[in-house]
Amino acid sequence: MGLERILLGMGNPLLDITAVVDEEFLAKYDIKLNDAILAEDKHIPMYQELSTKYNVEYTAGGATQNSIRVAQWMLQTPGATSYIGSIGKDKFGEEMNKSSKLAGVNVPYYEDESAPTGTCAVCVVGGERSLIANLSAANCYKVEHLKRPENWALVEKAKYFYIAGFFLTVSPESIMLVAEHAAATNKVFMMNLSAPFICEFFRDVQEKALAYMDYVFGNETEARTFARVRGWETENVEEIALKISALPKASGAHKRITVITQGADPVVVAEDGKVRLFPVILLPKEKLVDTNGAGDAFVGGFLSQLVQEKPIEDCVKAGCYAANVIIQRSGCTYPEKPDFK
Numbered sequence: 001m002g003l004e005r006i007l008l009g010m011g012n013p014l015l016d017i018t019a020v021v022d023e024e025f026l027a028k029y030d031i032k033l034n035d036a037i038l039a040e041d042k043h044i045p046m047y048q049e050l051s052t053k054y055n056v057e058y059t060a061g062g063a064t065q066n067s068i069r070v071a072q073w074m075l076q077t078p079g080a081t082s083y084i085g086s087i088g089k090d091k092f093g094e095e096m097n098k099s100s101k102l103a104g105v106n107v108p109y110y111e112d113e114s115a116p117t118g119t120c121a122v123c124v125v126g127g128e129r130s131l132i133a134n135l136s137a138a139n140c141y142k143v144e145h146l147k148r149p150e151n152w153a154l155v156e157k158a159k160y161f162y163i164a165g166f167f168l169t170v171s172p173e174s175i176m177l178v179a180e181h182a183a184a185t186n187k188v189f190m191m192n193l194s195a196p197f198i199c200e201f202f203r204d205v206q207e208k209a210l211a212y213m214d215y216v217f218g219n220e221t222e223a224r225t226f227a228r229v230r231g232w233e234t235e236n237v238e239e240i241a242l243k244i245s246a247l248p249k250a251s252g253a254h255k256r257i258t259v260i261t262q263g264a265d266p267v268v269v270a271e272d273g274k275v276r277l278f279p280v281i282l283l284p285k286e287k288l289v290d291t292n293g294a295g296d297a298f299v300g301g302f303l304s305q306l307v308q309e310k311p312i313e314d315c316v317k318a319g320c321y322a323a324n325v326i327i328q329r330s331g332c333t334y335p336e337k338p339d340f341k
Contacts, residue, residue: 003080005106006307007071008158010146010174011064011167012138013085013109015092017047018122018292018331019054026123031130036195038169039134043121047134050121058092059331060099061120062138063164063194066293066332069103070300070322071307074338080307082106082154084146086170088137092117108154110145112137122292122331127285129292135170143173159187160307162299165194165206172205179212183251188306192299193218196225203229211250215306217299220262237262238277241270257312261298261323267316278316281324293332298323301340 026033029046039046050056060069065083072081083100087093087109096117100107118138123130145151155161161178168175175191182189191213193199198206199222210216218226220237227240234240241258249256260268266277301322305315321340326332 003075003077003307005079005082005154005157007068007081007160007162007303008154009064009068009081009083009161010163010178011083011085012062012118012133012135012164012170013060013065013083013087013096014062014118014120014133014135014138015096016059016061016120016122016292016331017050017056018059018124018290019050019056021054021123021125023125026125026130029132031123031132033125033128033130035130035132037132037197039132043132044134046121046132047119057331058095059333060096060103061122061293061332062118063166063192063296064162065100066296067162067164067300067303068105069100069332070297070326070334071303072104073334074301074304074318074322074340075307076337078104079106082108082158084108084110084151084154086110086112086137086139086141086145088115088117089113090116092119093137106154108151110141112140115140122290124290124292127288127290129290131292133166139170141171141174143171143177146174146177155181160190160303161187162190162303164192165198165202168198168202168205168209172208175209179209183212183253186253188214188254190215190217192216193222193226196222199226199229211248214254214256216244216256216258218260219295220260220265223260237268238270238275241268242273242275245270246273259302259316261295267320269312269316271312276312278313278320280320283324283327287328289328289330291327294323294327296332297326
């Protein structure tokens with residue numbers, strides 16, 4: 001089966017600035033453990049403080065880009081994946097380009113001249129991470145870039161599309177173009193709930209896209225927020241996953257499958273009115289380095305098997321494998337070759 005350009009991701013490319021900090025640092029900038037938030041004015045000095053006072057690592061990040069890079073790594077087929085998003089014309093942008101190309105991902109970024117490349121502070125305390133994203137150039141993506149013949153050709157070539165919910169805050173128009181194309185051509189369109197704030201404050205655009213989603217990914221916190229916002233009176237993740245999979249769909253070609261991760265608890269997969277649970281690979285606490293990118297890596301592993309038309313069990317297994325590798329390393333990074341069987 002030809003895998004060339006089979007998977008296309010769109011999202012907010014961010015350069016991850018990862019550092020181990022302490023609880024005082026979090027308190028200073030009013031950050032909660034395990035937060036995933038957008039930077040406000042009060043957070044801006046933090047990026048400078050991190051890169052001058054701490055031992056930081058830079059990696060090409062952003063939720064969708066992480067997933068696409070992991071899928072590419074698992075597939076080990078050069079050029080199987082592409083990723084579109086907006087970066088600035090600066091040193092961080094060059095770093096991002098270099099890092100993605102090394103990973104074997106095709107990245108026709110939109111280069112915005114008015115804003116610096118987006119960054120994400122990854123503050124690690126005791127292996128748990130808090131993410132504060134300063135979107136900058138990532139926020140400047142224009143649908144015109146997607147419509148350029150050379151970029152739209154990637155849409156036409158791909159059979160699978162994956163977009164994190166974070167992109168709903170930037171270019172819902174681009175998302176809908178791809179979603180409608182997928183529905184019209186019988187392709188597979190997938191999104192992630194991504195963060196509680198997306199489910200709460202971007203409900204309208206999320207709802208529109210939801211009608212086209214063949215796969216919905218998320219974690220238990222996002223699933224519960226999604227349910228609460230809709231007035232579903234349940235905290236039960238299995239029940240919520242079932243309800244999400246049963247919501248109306250715009251295209252009848254594919255049923256909707258909901259995949260919810262729950263940290264160390266089993267992965268919940270809901271389809272056809274049934275729920276299946278898949279155990280994750282448990283890791284001794286002392287081997288945990290940081291949880292940043294675990295959910296993204298799970299999706300990347302899952303997609304690597306899905307695009308090869310493997311059964312759901314294999315997709316989940318690959319997702320759990322990839323997440324397990326990532327949490328034993330700093331940031332969303334991985335060894336040279338996967339050891340997945």
